[in-house]
Amino acid sequence: MSMDMNESQDRALTRALDEYSEALRAERPSAELDLRLEAAITSWAAAQRSQRCGVVLCRGSWQLLLWL
């Protein structure tokens, strides 16, 4: 129980917060946010791929130079 509260106040507050929590749980990210995140993930994944290709190319070039 919280400070300065009796048992019934504490129970009433818990009930009120539970109702608020339940209402919040009905909230979902909007379709707009889903789209923003999807665009960000796609762009990030493409950047990651090109970065990895660059690393592979770079390694390949060094190996070729060493071989020559």
Next chain:
Amino acid sequence: MTALTAEDAELVSRLRRGDAAAARELYQRHGAALLRFGLAMSNSRQTAEDIVHDTFIEILKHPIRFDPSRGSVVAYLFGIARHRMSRIARISMRDSGKPLELSEHELVDLDDLTDAGDELDRVRDIERVRTAVFELPRAHREVVALCDLEELPYATAASILGVPIGTVRSRLSRARALLATRLAPAEPNIEDDEEEPAVSRPGEELGVDEAALSLSCRGSLT
């Protein structure tokens, strides 16, 4: 480490390898919880969604910063969201000279109510709680949002906030005491009623609940 925590950590490992499917799954798992935290903290859907967006951009850019030895992925994500929230509050304070204000956002659409009796009372009760939580000082609002609303363990909340568990407990206790005071039904004051002028003032016709809703935020967000 629980199975879910381990799966989350594995998703972050996959992020380090540029796995887009892992990024999507992480968002599916935690996007809604972060949105709820943003809503409780900011009371604005736009701000809450920006916080969710920025949080995931941050982990996409720097998955390496997540250290499983220091806490769970959930704690890490909420920590980023909290940091973003503080930044937004600081900017609001700097630009407008006042903390974030209670928005018009409603958790329940009044137009959707079929039964205008009990359901309307329930919605009003929720709005009163929403207002009271939003008016708490930020440190207290955080613990209510994390422990009471999101029902995270105290240890996770402590990890997110970077404070000992004892501090989480004491802040929560204080926050609940403040909420109980603010949500307590107003006691009728006979003297005030007798001295009430005949001319009505703006907002006077509102009930207690509506009057509470019309208040702007007095809580410190900085």
